Amino acid sequence: MSAASAAEAVLDGAAGIRQWQEDLYRDLHANPELGHQETRTAGIVAQELRSLGFDVHEHVGTTGVVGVLTNGDGPVVLARADMDALPVAEATGLPYASTVRAVGTDGKEVPVMHACGHDVHVACLLGAARLMAGARSSWSGTFVALFQPAEELAEGASRMVDGGLAQLVPKPDAVLGQHVLTYPAGTVGTHAGPFLSLGQSMRVTVHGQGSHGSMPHLSVDPAVLAAMIVVRLQTVVSREINPDEFAVLTVGRIAVGTKSNIIGDHAVLELNLRAYSEETHKKMVSAIERIVRAECAASGSPKEPEFETYDNYPLTDNDPDVTARVAAAFRSHFGDAATAVGRQTASEDFSIVPRALGAPYTYWALGGTDPELYRSAAERGALATEVPGNHSPRFAPVIQPTLQTGTAAVVVAALAWLAA
Ligand SMILES: [Zn+2]
Ligand SMILES: [Zn+2]
Known part of the structure; x- marks a missing residue:
């Protein structure tokens, strides 16, 4: 038959x-x-x-x-x-x-x-x-x-x-x-x-130094550091990935501080990545790590940043x-x-x-x-x-x-x- x-x-x-x-x-x-x-x-x-x-x-x-x-x-x-x-x-x-x-x-x-x-x-x-x-x-x-x-x-x-x-x-x-x-x-x-794309989420924790909101000179402000990272991450897809390759990098969540007159001591950024090739994904991850480490150094961050991946879809x-x-x-x-x-x-x-x-x-x-x-x-x-x-x-x-x-x-x- x-x-x-x-x-x-x-x-x-x-x-x-x-x-x-x-x-x-x-x-x-x-x-x-x-x-x-x-x-x-x-x-x-x-x-x-x-x-x-x-x-x-x-x-x-x-x-x-x-x-x-x-x-x-x-x-x-x-x-x-x-x-x-x-x-x-x-x-x-x-x-x-x-x-x-x-x-x-x-x-x-x-x-x-x-x-x-x-x-x-x-x-x-x-x-x-x-x-x-x-x-x-x-x-x-x-x-x-x-x-x-x-x-x-x-x-x-x-x-x-x-x-x-x-x-x-x-x-x-x-x-x-x-x-x-x-x-x-x-x-x-x-x-x-x-x-279907390869999808991954990444939690990035960057460290600052907490202080009173009136005393920024005594702090390493993680809000400013996180903001710089968000802006700089926009260049990963636009400047580093071949325009012919598909890639998405979204910062879906930023958490920093508790109150207007307190400068926090760390910030958490949650990122979402999508790609149609393992190679593009690898390039994105290494660019993210490089940018985050460099921004931490630029801010005088007292401690190495931490990277944790989750929601991993092949x-x-x-x-x-x-x-x-x-x-x-x-x-x-x-x-x-x-x-x-x-x-x-x-x-x-x-x-x-x-x-x-x-x-x-x-x-x-x-x-x-x-x-x-x-x-x-x-x-x-x-x-x-x-x-x-x-x-x-x-x-x-x-x-x-x-x-x-x-x-x-x-x-x-x-x-x-x-x-x-
Ligand atoms: Zn479904
Ligand atoms: Zn679904």
């Missing part, structure tokens, strides 16, 4: 799961959970996979779930979905909007919302698992469904790897991932090579061969709705899983915006204002054809290897 006819045979079951899947999606959306707290979601996932005949491993890392469906000899394909939601107060006005609150990473109670669409990813992968399990005569090999926690904390994938993932699954021939984004629903978009660098195979399968199934999309400035921890398993991967964009709304907003150049993007309190993918397309995309891509 060709991959295309195997896909049609497996997707024959799509109409039969539609109502179940839409109900599942609305339930997940109304009951979002923050990173590492996805116990309800993981429970639903594990129960469903078990009932389909998958070998199920729970609590991988923290709340991670892996289901392995072995169906004869053949290649191994692993498809991944992330399960976590965000500390955002939902403002979509949808009948299935979240009113959930939970305790966040800082110990405070926060509203919780699936503002990044990970509920779409879970519903689509579980739907694909159901279709694959229901049509075993149409394919051969091993299909692995991986549900990871805490993508938004940049921790879930690495925790699953540290939790022994490699011992639980056979080495995949291809690893697949998708993300719902503000493209027209019904479309899928592939991209070979660097697709580069998502789609394998050209795997991407070409998936793109061809998409074109054959989706026709014109299979597109090529540009690089995205966002970041993901997805690639940690295939890197740890030594497997090539591809990660594609799944359209989630009402096609009519998309077309009319795009025509008026109003996409940014009229189509709420990921992480917005108004982010609301349309249920269909988003779920149907995201489910078919996983099946079609997997069968590009597993077709019997």
Whole structure:
């Protein structure tokens, strides 16, 4: 059987799961959970996979779930979905909007919302698992469904790897991932090579000497030092990185002092870095360290500055061969709705899983915006204002054809290897 006819045979079951899947999606959306707290979601996932005949491993890392469906000899394909939601107060006005609150990473109670669409990813992968399990005569090999926690904390994938993932699954021939984004629903978009940026945050602490606000001559003022650093950091991207290379350096937070008449003794700057190559990232880090140390010396800082990185997201660098195979399968199934999309400035921890398993991967964009709304907003150049993007309190993918397309995309891509 060709991959295309195997896909049609497996997707024959799509109409039969539609109502179940839409109900599942609305339930997940109304009951979002923050990173590492996805116990309800993981429970639903594990129960469903078990009932389909998958070998199920729970609590991988923290709340991670892996289901392995072995169906004869053949290649191994692993498809991944992330399960976590965000500390955002939902403002979509949808009948299935979240009113959930939970305790966040800082110990405070926060509203919780699936503002990044990970509920779409879970519903689509579980739907694909159901279709694959229901049509075993149409394919051969091993299909692995991986549900990871805490993508938004940049921790879930690495925790699953540290939790022994490699011992639980056979080495995949291809690893697949998708993300719902503000493209027209019904479309899928592939991209070979660097697709999502390498992202990193850095906390820089610089030291001054505290004093009375009236006695600046007795101080080394960390406010002035921090201000100089912020200005000078603007030259990293504009003067040091090749204009042909993509890089972003943002100072998102500065904390210094407590009161107007007190000169503090240190300042903390929180930086965010993005790049599409490890080399550019390395250049940025060394420029930041050089500038911070030099400004500290210029100010007469009494102590060396400290640098701490966190929220480390690796580069998502789609394998050209795997991407070409998936793109061809998409074109054959989706026709014109299979597109090529540009690089995205966002970041993901997805690639940690295939890197740890030594497997090539591809990660594609799944359209989630009402096609009519998309077309009319795009025509008026109003996409940014009229189509709420990921992480917005108004982010609301349309249920269909988003779920149907995201489910078919996983099946079609997997069968590009597993077709019997
Ligand atoms: Zn997100
Ligand atoms: Zn996301």
